[in-house]
Amino acid sequence: MRLGSSPPVRARHHRESRPPQQSEIRHHRRNIQVSNYQANTGIAQGVGTGEIPAVRANIRSVRRTPNQSRRSAIRTAFVFDLDGTLIDSAPDIADAANRLLVEYGGTPQPIGKVMKMVGGGAPKLLERAFAAAGLAMPPAEEVLARFLEYYHTGPAMMTKPYPGVPHLLGALHRAGNPIALCTNKPGRATDAILTRLGWDGLFDAVVSGDDLSVKKPDPLPVLAALFLAGGTPNRAVYVGDSHVDVQAARNAGLPVMVLTHGYAHGPVSALRADALATTIRPLLRLAGS
Ligand SMILES: O=C(O)COP(=O)(O)O
């Protein structure tokens, strides 16, 4: 369920007349989506970066509970990118993009090339794919809708978590570290992938590429994800794979670690991240910290 549409599925607890059970409250609080946040605060789609203080104030006053504040205040928060960081999603993305290129009379592009088009959101990917195929770009909305039709038929057919990722996320979740997902991938595909991987309820907040009026590298999605998850910038780390992530983290004032297994466009050393890692496993040391 995205911003601006009907209430989020997880808000169903509000409709029940009996008080929610403790287990439900926990489940609900651990699954804060931007759409819940918008419904509860009245902040509409179209917020700009100048409104970050308002975002912060609203989240603090509306979302936090004494318990959750105590828990999050003493734990390092993690904001994760999705594609190329937690999951190797390029095979399914390339498959959908190539089916689209063929539909428009182009030739399929090798997966290695498509990988380098990922990171700036689906509209950017499509611009790059049509340019690589030597095709004139059709109207952006039309081509995005067609791409998503293809992609939604199986967004996690070949997509897999990178080694160590499920273990890390489980450890952070159990240890009480706030964990947020901040991806430029459109929300419907994000949700489908999380479900397919069995990750529903794992993240404390999920902000996707079409949840807000701006995407990474704008800091707003990063900060919204962080605050919604119960974290604060002075005790948080961003984990990504591309220049978009490094820029977004810098803009949000967060330290950034880059995983070298992802979809960076050039040499990862040129990204000037605070840390580079070949796998996500080193972060295990921070579980509970
Ligand atoms: O859809 C994209 O372009 C990238 O998604 P990401 O932000 O999870 O890397």
Ligand SMILES: [Mg+2]
């Ligand atoms: Mg990425």
